Amino acid sequence: MIRADSIWLAIEPIDMRAGFDSVLARVVQVFGAAHPHHAYLFTNARANRLKVLINDGQGLWLAARRLNQGRFKWTHSGSTPTLTHEQFQALVLGLPWHHLADGGTIRCV
Numbered sequence: 001m002i003r004a005d006s007i008w009l010a011i012e013p014i015d016m017r018a019g020f021d022s023v024l025a026r027v028v029q030v031f032g033a034a035h036p037h038h039a040y041l042f043t044n045a046r047a048n049r050l051k052v053l054i055n056d057g058q059g060l061w062l063a064a065r066r067l068n069q070g071r072f073k074w075t076h077s078g079s080t081p082t083l084t085h086e087q088f089q090a091l092v093l094g095l096p097w098h099h100l101a102d103g104g105t106i107r108c109v
Helices: 020-031 085-093
Strands: 006-009 038-043 049-055 060-066
Touching: 006 085, 020 038, 020 049, 020 060, 038 085
Parallel strands: 006 038
Antiparallel strands: 038 049, 049 060
């Protein structure tokens, strides 16, 4: 698998038609740089699609995920939080990632 030491969550939505260059430009705008072994997550305005840009140290990976039902649960705290690997796994499955306790258990739904 691709190594991602830090996973960053962008608060503002992105146009899902955006390709590598547009997403990379947004990463630089929001986070300052695309650091090696960091993943940057964006959602669309409807929160039913997710884009992930990962810098693996040698190049960029861009992945997308679409939910057929429901929405990704996004925080709107005004900051750019990092996610744990357990929170990331829950997020891409559509689970309430922001309610994960230590050990990866969900505290409430």
